[in-house]
Amino acid sequence: MPLKPLDIYKLLPKKNCKECGDPTCLTFAMKLSGGKAKPEACPYLDDNAKTILGASTRPPVRRIRIGVGERALTVGEELVQFRHEKSFFHEPGIMIAVTDMMPAESIKKEVIFVRDWVLTRIGTDLRLNGIAVRSVSGSPEQFARAVGAVEEVADLPEVLMADDPLVMEAGLSVCGNYRPLIHAARLLQYREMCRLAKKYGCPLAIKADSLDSLAELSGLCVAEGVDHLVLDLSSPNLHALLNASTAVRQHAISRTTPALGYPVCIDTGLGGLSDASLIAGVTKFGSVLICDDLPGASRKALLVLRQNIYTDPQKPIQITPGLYRVGTPGRDSPVLLTVNFSLTFFTLQGYLEASRVPCFMLIVDTEGLSVLTAVASGKLQETVVRDAIGKYDLANEVSHRTLIIPGYSAPLSGRIEEITGWKVLVGPRDAADIAEFLEKEWKP
Amino acid sequence: MPTVTFLPSFRKTEVAQGSTILEAAQKAGFHMNVVCGGQGKCGKCTVMVRSGETEFDREKFGNFFSRDEAGEGACLSCQTRVMGDVRVLIPEGSLVQEQQILIDTPGVPVELDPAVWKYALSLLPPTLDDPSPDLSRLLWGIEKKGGPKEGAIYAPLEVIRQIPKVLRESGWKITATVALVPGGYRLINVEKGNTTSHCYGAAVDLGTTTVVVYLRSLIDGSIVGIGSNYNRQISCGEDILSRVNYAKRGGLGKLQSLATESINAALTTASNSAGIDRDDIYEVVVAGNTIMTHILMGIDPAYMIEEPYVPVVRRHLTTAARRVGLAVGENSGLFIFPAVSDFIGGDIIADILASGMTETNDISLLIDIGTNFEVVLGNRDWMFACAGAAGPALEGGEVLFGMRANPGAIEQVSLDLDTLEPSYRTIRNQKPKGLCGSGLIDLLAELLRACVIDRTGRINPMISHERIREGRQVPEFVVAWRDETSIGKEIVITENDIKALIMSKASILAACQTLMNQAGIERSAISRIYFSGAFGNYINKDHAIMIGLIPEVPVDRVITMGNGAIAGANIALLNRKKKRILDEIARKIAYIELNADPSFMDEYTGSCFLPHTDLSLFPGVERMLDQCRIRRVSP
Amino acid sequence: MGLTPLSEWSGQIGELVIGATRTDGGTRSHAVTIGGERDLPYIGIPPSGHIPRVAYELTDDPSLWQSAAIRTIGDRAHDPSDWAAFAEKELQPDLIRLYLSSTRRRGFSDLSQIGKTVEAVLQATKLPLIIEGSNDPALDSSVFRKIGEAAEGERVLLGTAESGRYRSAAAAAMAYGHSLIAQSPIDINLAKQLNILLRETGLPHDRIAIDPYTGALGYGFEYSYSVMERIRYSALKGDTDLAMPLISSAADSLTVKEVREAEGGDADQAAVAWEMYSMLPATLAGASIVCVRHPLSIAGLKSAIASLWNGQKSVGV
Numbered sequence A: 001m002p003l004k005p006l007d008i009y010k011l012l013p014k015k016n017c018k019e020c021g022d023p024t025c026l027t028f029a030m031k032l033s034g035g036k037a038k039p040e041a042c043p044y045l046d047d048n049a050k051t052i053l054g055a056s057t058r059p060p061v062r063r064i065r066i067g068v069g070e071r072a073l074t075v076g077e078e079l080v081q082f083r084h085e086k087s088f089f090h091e092p093g094i095m096i097a098v099t100d101m102m103p104a105e106s107i108k109k110e111v112i113f114v115r116d117w118v119l120t121r122i123g124t125d126l127r128l129n130g131i132a133v134r135s136v137s138g139s140p141e142q143f144a145r146a147v148g149a150v151e152e153v154a155d156l157p158e159v160l161m162a163d164d165p166l167v168m169e170a171g172l173s174v175c176g177n178y179r180p181l182i183h184a185a186r187l188l189q190y191r192e193m194c195r196l197a198k199k200y201g202c203p204l205a206i207k208a209d210s211l212d213s214l215a216e217l218s219g220l221c222v223a224e225g226v227d228h229l230v231l232d233l234s235s236p237n238l239h240a241l242l243n244a245s246t247a248v249r250q251h252a253i254s255r256t257t258p259a260l261g262y263p264v265c266i267d268t269g270l271g272g273l274s275d276a277s278l279i280a281g282v283t284k285f286g287s288v289l290i291c292d293d294l295p296g297a298s299r300k301a302l303l304v305l306r307q308n309i310y311t312d313p314q315k316p317i318q319i320t321p322g323l324y325r326v327g328t329p330g331r332d333s334p335v336l337l338t339v340n341f342s343l344t345f346f347t348l349q350g351y352l353e354a355s356r357v358p359c360f361m362l363i364v365d366t367e368g369l370s371v372l373t374a375v376a377s378g379k380l381q382e383t384v385v386r387d388a389i390g391k392y393d394l395a396n397e398v399s400h401r402t403l404i405i406p407g408y409s410a411p412l413s414g415r416i417e418e419i420t421g422w423k424v425l426v427g428p429r430d431a432a433d434i435a436e437f438l439e440k441e442w443k444p
Numbered sequence B: 001m002p003t004v005t006f007l008p009s010f011r012k013t014e015v016a017q018g019s020t021i022l023e024a025a026q027k028a029g030f031h032m033n034v035v036c037g038g039q040g041k042c043g044k045c046t047v048m049v050r051s052g053e054t055e056f057d058r059e060k061f062g063n064f065f066s067r068d069e070a071g072e073g074a075c076l077s078c079q080t081r082v083m084g085d086v087r088v089l090i091p092e093g094s095l096v097q098e099q100q101i102l103i104d105t106p107g108v109p110v111e112l113d114p115a116v117w118k119y120a121l122s123l124l125p126p127t128l129d130d131p132s133p134d135l136s137r138l139l140w141g142i143e144k145k146g147g148p149k150e151g152a153i154y155a156p157l158e159v160i161r162q163i164p165k166v167l168r169e170s171g172w173k174i175t176a177t178v179a180l181v182p183g184g185y186r187l188i189n190v191e192k193g194n195t196t197s198h199c200y201g202a203a204v205d206l207g208t209t210t211v212v213v214y215l216r217s218l219i220d221g222s223i224v225g226i227g228s229n230y231n232r233q234i235s236c237g238e239d240i241l242s243r244v245n246y247a248k249r250g251g252l253g254k255l256q257s258l259a260t261e262s263i264n265a266a267l268t269t270a271s272n273s274a275g276i277d278r279d280d281i282y283e284v285v286v287a288g289n290t291i292m293t294h295i296l297m298g299i300d301p302a303y304m305i306e307e308p309y310v311p312v313v314r315r316h317l318t319t320a321a322r323r324v325g326l327a328v329g330e331n332s333g334l335f336i337f338p339a340v341s342d343f344i345g346g347d348i349i350a351d352i353l354a355s356g357m358t359e360t361n362d363i364s365l366l367i368d369i370g371t372n373f374e375v376v377l378g379n380r381d382w383m384f385a386c387a388g389a390a391g392p393a394l395e396g397g398e399v400l401f402g403m404r405a406n407p408g409a410i411e412q413v414s415l416d417l418d419t420l421e422p423s424y425r426t427i428r429n430q431k432p433k434g435l436c437g438s439g440l441i442d443l444l445a446e447l448l449r450a451c452v453i454d455r456t457g458r459i460n461p462m463i464s465h466e467r468i469r470e471g472r473q474v475p476e477f478v479v480a481w482r483d484e485t486s487i488g489k490e491i492v493i494t495e496n497d498i499k500a501l502i503m504s505k506a507s508i509l510a511a512c513q514t515l516m517n518q519a520g521i522e523r524s525a526i527s528r529i530y531f532s533g534a535f536g537n538y539i540n541k542d543h544a545i546m547i548g549l550i551p552e553v554p555v556d557r558v559i560t561m562g563n564g565a566i567a568g569a570n571i572a573l574l575n576r577k578k579k580r581i582l583d584e585i586a587r588k589i590a591y592i593e594l595n596a597d598p599s600f601m602d603e604y605t606g607s608c609f610l611p612h613t614d615l616s617l618f619p620g621v622e623r624m625l626d627q628c629r630i631r632r633v634s635p
Numbered sequence C: 001m002g003l004t005p006l007s008e009w010s011g012q013i014g015e016l017v018i019g020a021t022r023t024d025g026g027t028r029s030h031a032v033t034i035g036g037e038r039d040l041p042y043i044g045i046p047p048s049g050h051i052p053r054v055a056y057e058l059t060d061d062p063s064l065w066q067s068a069a070i071r072t073i074g075d076r077a078h079d080p081s082d083w084a085a086f087a088e089k090e091l092q093p094d095l096i097r098l099y100l101s102s103t104r105r106r107g108f109s110d111l112s113q114i115g116k117t118v119e120a121v122l123q124a125t126k127l128p129l130i131i132e133g134s135n136d137p138a139l140d141s142s143v144f145r146k147i148g149e150a151a152e153g154e155r156v157l158l159g160t161a162e163s164g165r166y167r168s169a170a171a172a173a174m175a176y177g178h179s180l181i182a183q184s185p186i187d188i189n190l191a192k193q194l195n196i197l198l199r200e201t202g203l204p205h206d207r208i209a210i211d212p213y214t215g216a217l218g219y220g221f222e223y224s225y226s227v228m229e230r231i232r233y234s235a236l237k238g239d240t241d242l243a244m245p246l247i248s249s250a251a252d253s254l255t256v257k258e259v260r261e262a263e264g265g266d267a268d269q270a271a272v273a274w275e276m277y278s279m280l281p282a283t284l285a286g287a288s289i290v291c292v293r294h295p296l297s298i299a300g301l302k303s304a305i306a307s308l309w310n311g312q313k314s315v316g317v
Ligand code: SF4
Pocket: A012, A013, A014, A015, A016, A017, A018, A019, A020, A021, A022, A023, A024, A025, A028, A041, A042, A043, A044
């Protein structure tokens, strides 16, 4: 839990000297508390303050980068167990697995697909992240050939999956300079794997039978000089997986067990429930998700779920204000006013589409606040409505002069009528009731 | 000349035939309510003509009065001409109410220590043996009287130019006025004879809708006159944003002169009633919101309403009052309160000063309520502040039968928990016209206590009672039957009214909670809650807590301070040392932007409940409500 | 000793029983108990409380139903009792959620038909039932009374009370021994407020399931997900006004563009994927009952839940 501004303020020198760039120590404390400033900005902190503030601002989960270039994957740096506490930061990477038994052409096809496939939603491109190469044959040459096939068509982040250090080294000799994730070191061969990780400067996944031995192994690797680690928690037993990933996150963010302060990797191809493991991985603390086969519908749903879970809950997604059409509305179609909070917009839009009544949605700028809060904070005011009517030339779009406003903005109805001269109908509070409302109340 | 006799005091005055009753009343020393400036628009200057000949266009202004009132001779004093001897009753509501102000804030008495001094000097005329120049002679005289050292007083040219004549014509008996300004002591006036008893200052609250002026004697601190006035900028837009937009369209000059006109008019009212000369006002102290003070000083406020919302100045400002057009003494100074941000202006700094919250280690919460509200939390060491829009419901706006706190407004209500029969009190005991803020708060609390409404404000449809019924759109509760009211209709409160009230109170409580969260303090740590704003005068504190308008604290910790802005301006006028701490107060405040604070949204929905979704924040209220519920289910 | 999750909680989710067997005066083949958790969902060996359940949603007015959901149901969709019998036998959900959508049509007045439908469905299936009534304050009182009466003794879960219209549904639940779904629009405060309001009508907390409303995957699901997590978190921290089991439905997820516009076999896959990717996360956030409409979603969800619950492929009732 971040410290409160006043708690931080009590640790500050209270000189109000402005050297941190803030007018007073108190405002600086507010920024620190919100993670918007670094404690180093104040040159006068005493040691006690430095330790306390330093500790509360350094991310407890190590940042790891896999791959190079534009598509490189960054994971880690997470701070919380629940996204509502702050936010989850780095989306987990979804790595599509190929094996060294596959013909080069099939590998390339898969890689090109991962490279090029994109789903565009709310102005964002959602993509798969990289390729995992499984050593199934056990032959170093064959593994190197498979890695080579991947490299031939794309420079995507890679996970090299081989337990035999010899096989691993063969793969690394092909792509080691592009920072693949080495998967995975175990108690038996970790020294060798650490040597490779150091030699190529690559992050290293580690794997053990229990969390305790995983923590021990993590300590051993650090002792070998490798501290860019990823913890593999894969299990065909989803109960075990979820309990382990929850424990890792809790131990990490509470700094109880710093040896577990690394991102988590899950191979979802183990138990035959790959959808379920992917879901558990996305929602519950996975950072690198390896999967064998992802049918189209699952792929889309997965990326959408990931986008949902990793949006910043404190920053509502905004819709560009404007006049939106549902169906092909005519001059006597209803006009529904609402705010530019994405959830409000999409929910209403969904129900309007379902109602099959063509209409206009007049979206006004409330800086992404919901109706309730926009009314409370004054972001939704009659002037905003008037300006929007003018700006989007509503008077020329429709022949009537009636505006349907959200139920929660009912207190504004009088003032809107007064200032715009439009008749105001107060709509339902719940978008789900809109079809019925239109059916009962709407007459142009 | 006709004589006008005012009832009930029988004060008399003579005026020329054709003068207005308003002029007569002002001449007789009454502080009339002239909110629209005597244009016949506001209806606040109503009087009852009891006998005698007057001229008043009843047709044109008829809609201000009910039939009853017209029958009693009600007319607008600003629009009524005196044609012969008349007797006129001035209802209390037509007089400027002296606002409750906390000049003596609890535990912090204000010591009289103004920044202006008058010295009556009797100087020896120069001789050949004593040829020192006039000015030195004068300054020495001041020093000898215990004033500042001769070398420490700066004398501006305009004053020096007057000295030789004044000295000689007065036979070397003069009064010199010295003010302490940021540059040091300054000789601001010399007059003939002894005028030391004529030394006044003006404290001004420059509000968006009203201007209030207090004239104070700087000799003994007494209040000599009060004036109030509509802010005439209203003709350029009701609310603050429309004013800024008006300024943007090239109207800054006009707004500036309207601001000074409004202050001048109030100054005139106050000085006329006190019978003093405005030239004897030597200092003007103005507290106002940031945009108002910017406009008064002729500083463009346009950038304040755009991201990143920065004012041009935050620190206090001083200049010569005449430079901005204020009609006071030639060299009199003007002091403008500092501000914190676009939303936390000098009016709030004045509130803080008046509350005395910065003079203790105990933590106070200060709430200034109007259509917008500001909340400040803190103590000597630190302060957080925020501002937001509460909507007008708490002031009686947007409520079907809501009204301002004018005569006829129901200002107190209680319900009999068994019969649901209300008993109420109206302002000046007139027949009820509507409900004002304090009445609405009472009603909300009582309806909740009687379980007529649930905690979201919905009227329980299962109760069958003649006062609870389905209104035109939503259910409603009848507060006063038609034959009780003066408006020929029933006075009801609807479910929509109740919701608007809950939303208003929720923004305020949520702001308080957000500041408390930021500071990480519990309500038990709050030693005082100060209410500022006219609204806070009459409020029932228990009910304000019961509906969750403010956090639950022992009720004796809640203090209503009336118009805190004018109180603070008075304090700064009377005691110059208080002026010095204002910038420090302003600087200490950390402003919290509620919209950028993710917890505000949560606090707001949590507060849209009576008293709050987290019942543990209101343990006393909960105990009380539990009893009410038990009582209801087992009568 | 091994490293395990660290969280410590003081609260517990209340238990809610749906369905009454013969011994309890009903005719269900078994009762379903949900809630009872003392930790986060699926956490602990074994996890605390009861396993999340899958409900299958059907309606008495299929014209309002998503086409993806009824394509494979065929004509049975026109007879809710047929539909329910088929569902119990072939799809094997844990519960059936019957929407009396006909009450939401304009001009609805046929109250007796409502009673008949409820009785017929109770005949046709022995699974515990969730029954959704009207959503119009003008109808609520008679509709809920009718449902309550028709299902008396069967301990159904009645839906839905909202903050603007909760008294009729609560009164019916209390009068006829049923439980109630308390629905609020994606906000922890509003959820809690409704629970307080219901408590104050006299409905005990162990007869309430919270429906914090589930936005469509991709269109607001994240808000619902976090609200569910927050409700569960607050309850475990000891807030008794939030310590009721949660119910979540994928109904909105079937209306999204990606599902609506998919065609042929893709349409089924899309519907199943969207339900899976919203309802399994819902259980991870704390939902005790998840509701789906596509027949092919049930088996997958049940086995995923079973594996999360104890690592097994399935869990017996
Ligand atoms: S630099 Fe340090 S001491 Fe100076 S104002 Fe900033 S926080 Fe305070």
